[in-house]
Amino acid sequence: MRIAQVCHRYFPYIGGVEEHVRNISERLADKHYVEVFTTDPSGKLPKEEIINGVKVRRFISWAPNEAYYFSGKLKEYLMRNSDSFDVMHAHNYHAFPALYAAQSKSRNKLVFTPHYHGTGHTFFRSLLHIPYKFFGKNIFDKADRVVCVSNYERNLVMKCFKVDEEKVVVIPNGVNLEEFRSLKKRSKNYRVILHVSRLEKYKGTQYLLKALPKLDNDIVVEIVGKGPYKESLVKLARNLGVENRVRFFHDLPRQELLQKYADADLFVILSEHEAYGITVAEALASKTPCIVANTSALKEWVDNENCFGINYPIILDELVNLIGNVIGEGVKNLKLPRWNETTEKLVDLYEDLLNFV
Numbered sequence: 001m002r003i004a005q006v007c008h009r010y011f012p013y014i015g016g017v018e019e020h021v022r023n024i025s026e027r028l029a030d031k032h033y034v035e036v037f038t039t040d041p042s043g044k045l046p047k048e049e050i051i052n053g054v055k056v057r058r059f060i061s062w063a064p065n066e067a068y069y070f071s072g073k074l075k076e077y078l079m080r081n082s083d084s085f086d087v088m089h090a091h092n093y094h095a096f097p098a099l100y101a102a103q104s105k106s107r108n109k110l111v112f113t114p115h116y117h118g119t120g121h122t123f124f125r126s127l128l129h130i131p132y133k134f135f136g137k138n139i140f141d142k143a144d145r146v147v148c149v150s151n152y153e154r155n156l157v158m159k160c161f162k163v164d165e166e167k168v169v170v171i172p173n174g175v176n177l178e179e180f181r182s183l184k185k186r187s188k189n190y191r192v193i194l195h196v197s198r199l200e201k202y203k204g205t206q207y208l209l210k211a212l213p214k215l216d217n218d219i220v221v222e223i224v225g226k227g228p229y230k231e232s233l234v235k236l237a238r239n240l241g242v243e244n245r246v247r248f249f250h251d252l253p254r255q256e257l258l259q260k261y262a263d264a265d266l267f268v269i270l271s272e273h274e275a276y277g278i279t280v281a282e283a284l285a286s287k288t289p290c291i292v293a294n295t296s297a298l299k300e301w302v303d304n305e306n307c308f309g310i311n312y313p314i315i316l317d318e319l320v321n322l323i324g325n326v327i328g329e330g331v332k333n334l335k336l337p338r339w340n341e342t343t344e345k346l347v348d349l350y351e352d353l354l355n356f357v
Contacts, residue, residue: 001032001350004085004108006078008069008095010038010056012045014251015198016278017092017115020149020173027343029053035085037078039063039071039097065228069095078104087111087350090143093136102139109353111346112143116157117273117296137161144353147346149173149276150297171346173276174339179254180285183262190218191327194264194288196257196279197271199227204270204293207314209233212242214320219245219327224260226250261286266327270314274298280307287331291322306331 007021021036028034034054039061048057061071074097082088082104090101093114102110140146140161146168148154154170157163197203205223212221223233223246230248237246252260261267267283270293277298283290284306292298294309302309308326310319 001087001354002085003028003032003034003350004082004088004101005034005036005091006088006097006101007036007038007091008061008063008097009040010036010058011051016276019278020113020115021091023174023176023339024343024346025054026052027339028347032347037074037097037101039069039074041066041069067095069097071097071100075100075103083107086354089113089346090139091115093139098139099135102142105142109144109350110142111145111147111349111353112139113147113149114139114153114157115149115275116153116160117275143167145169145349147171147349150300152297152300153275169349171342171349172337173278173281174337174342175281175285176339177285177336179258180262180282183258183286185287186259186263188263190220191216191265192263193219193221193266193268193323193327194224194260194283195221195268196224196260196282197269199223199225199229199233201229201232202272203229204272204314205229205233206236207270207316207319208268209236209240209242209246211316211319211323212237212245213240214316215323217245219323220247221245222247222249222260222264224249224252224257258282258286261288264288266291266323268323269293269298270310270319271295271298272312277301281336284331284334285336289326289329289331291319291326306334 005021005025009018011022025034025036036056038058040058041061041063043060045058059071059074061069063069078100083106085108087109088101089111090098091113092098093116140163148170149172154168195205237243261283267288267290272295274296280290280301290307292301292309294311301307
């Protein structure tokens with residue numbers, strides 16, 4: 001098969017969608033021809049390169065506040081070349097490249113993974129969601145299959161866009177367990193609460209910082225990620241008098257990030273909106289217990305054995321007590337989906353579409 005993956009950003013950019021597309025593309029490339037069509041708002045990355053067997057084409061884009069990813073060049077290229085692929089798999093409702101893939105659909109099959117959160121993550125973006133929904137629904141209408149990564153996302157998509165139930169399938173993200181097998185927790189004289197995400201207000205990182213003054217002094221918070229909310233978090237840590245117990249990291253090499261997961265005594269993400277929660281999967285694969293918000297797809301991780309939930313609105317004393325009870329606990333009896341399984345299910349889906357008359 002000739003397969004195109006269309007997404008707003010791709011490796012070396014890091015994020016949930018970026019990791020999803022990278023992992024399936026590299027595995028698909030073992031047996032099929034795969035190209036990734038994506039954007040590069042920085043204009044600094046190669047326009048074309050091959051990464052682990054995957055051909056990547058990047059197009060300049062305009063991405064105000066790292067959102068939307070408008071790219072006339074990408075749309076133009078897809079309109080001219082979509083028919084050269086058997087399957088075009090578009091990703092991310094929240095950015096324009098997926099819409100371009102739908103607009104360019106002709107004889108090829110279109111698969112759409114929306115990674116849908118249900119809203120914008122600022123007041124302005126939420127307002128834009130209203131008119132954009134008129135265009136965004138076109139992606140669902142043109143897609144031959146819609147692949148959701150959680151039951152939460154599936155239900156949300158069907159409710160918001162009235163998508164035919166038979167058209168929507170759930171194929172969860174995976175974990176590459178081989179990456180984690182050699183990791184060993186390093187000894188230290190303090191305890192670490194780890195948070196890995198794009199730094200946006202809706203991710204809830206501020207609640208973790210507000211809880212920190214009430215936690216034991218040997219506990220530090222390590223935050224891996226970047227985004228528009230970082231300066232607010234730095235200021236909050238300073239105002240709370242805990243800036244010496246909060247450490248920020250970004251653009252870590254993959255192995256360093258994995259070691260962060262392994263070294264942590266607890267992983268916390270209190271996001272209001274998640275379509276899946278890939279960082280939770282990676283923390284659990286590292287044998288690190290988790291606390292998540294009882295929201296969106298995150299609540300599907302809660303088993304009260306390895307992953308524990310807390311309700312919105314976040315009550316600080318409840319969060320502090322839960323952290324005290326969970327930090328340093330082990331992870332046991334855990335079965336995580338693997339990327340190989342995810343990719344095999346996608347190949348079956350692609351082949352079924354191509355064989356359908």
